[in-house]
Amino acid sequence: MEKRPVFRNSGIKGAQLLEWVRNTAPFLFEGDASRFDSKSHGYAFVLRSAAERLPDDSDLWSYFELCVSAHFATVGTFVPTDVDNAIREKLWSFVHSDRVFAPMWEVALGFSGWDEAPVSKRRVELDERRLSGHQGEWLAVAMGAYASAKRIGSELLPGIREAIENEVDREEALLRDLRLRFMEEPGVGAMKDYLGAVAAVAHNLGDLDRMFDACSIEDTDILKRRVYRSGHEDARNPRALFAEAGRVYQALMAAENHRNFALRVPKGLRKSEKFLTPYGPFLDEWGEGIVKEGLHAGLLDEREFREIVEALVLGWKKLNPVSIYTSQGYARALAGISKAVGNNELLDSVPPVIRKDLTGSGLRTLLPVSKAEFEKKMLSRLKAELNRGGEVS
Secondary structure, three states: OOOOOOOOOOOHHHHHHHHHHHHHHHHHHHHHHHHHOOOOOOOHHHHHHHHHOOOOOOOOHHHHHHHHHHHHHHHHOOOOOOOOOHOOOOHHHHHHHHHHHHHHHHHHHHHHHHOOHHHHHHHHEOEEEEEOOHHHHEEEHHHHOOOOOHHHHHHHHHHHHHHHHHHHHHHHHHHHHHHHHHHHOHHHHHHHHHHHHHHHHHHHHHHHHHHHHHOOOOOOOOOHHHOOOOOOOOOOOHHHOOOOOOOOHHHHHHOOOOHEEEEEEEEHOOOOOHHHOOOOOOOOOHHHHHHHHHHOOOOOOOOHHHHHHHHHHHHHHHHHHOOOOOOOOOHHHHHHHHHHHHHOOOOOOOOOOHHHHHHHHOOHHHHHOOHHHHHHHHHHHHHHHHHHHHHOO
16 A cells, blocks of 8 residues: 655645635535536545545645645635645645655646536637636646656656646637637627637736746746746747737736625625626626526525625725726626616615615716627727737737
8 A cells, every 4th residue: 555645734724625615615515426527527526525524634645636626616716715825835845756746746637637617607618628717727736846846856847847838838729719710700709708718818827927936947947938928028939929918908808807805795606606707897697697597596585685786886886996997897797687687676675875876876877888888899999909919920
């Protein structure tokens, strides 16, 4: 029997970590486990199995797998678990040989193949290829492995380097195809997919660059020369598609895809994966779903519905202290809610102070704007932004 590496866990205990996952994604533990595939949903199997027994905090491999699974399962939810540093850096510091390193890298490789669909709505697909912020989370973990492999002189180093570079290349190819589809048929669906990819790539490359810096990877490193700051125009080896995506992100998406701190307050949103938010600012259908699949379906009661509306109003106010057009995602969600429930019923469902915000602030201007009208304006803005940047090969 192989001797498993023992370490002293001074961080988050496994039992506490499981409680955090239950708090933000209880739906992962509900229903028949057969709805999950052991390969593409390995994180769900790890978490459900750990919930049936007391997690072993002294086993480095098991604890690392639990942390990775918890992070994957919650990073797209309203309250992500706080294990980023552990899976990116801290737990790799306990590795001093390939015997200990190899199983952890296998877990990381498994992460790269997991399907985020059950735990995130911020994703795009094209020809069975997918792109989301989860790939950025994987890149960060893989960089932790890369730095660790360099430190111990692991024979696995070339394979890790290749896996990271392949992921960057894969995202570039998918971004190119989504951009091309939009340029050929500039409709709303293609726009949303391309902008979702832009948001994902901006996040993922940012995570990758930060890990190069955090791990103090030297400038002469092969991988760093090939992918570091590849989305920056001043990089040694800039990639034009990434640089353009960065400009588009700053112009159209940066203010919309924040951490949704306001939506951490209403706990009713955590009841179902149906309530996870897609990429902003396109939240009209999400808002309608809060009514149709939540309130009207009995999954949300009136108090929970009111808390969600209040959180959206207060969140919108906080994100727009100067201009009502800075961040419009929450306003679009409220417009969707208003359409589904009726404006009068919406106003009757909230306390006077929130009713005043809905009728007397900038929301009074934004809510009557139809979904079609808003999306048409976003379409025009994207076309103008792409034309401004010129031809990109």
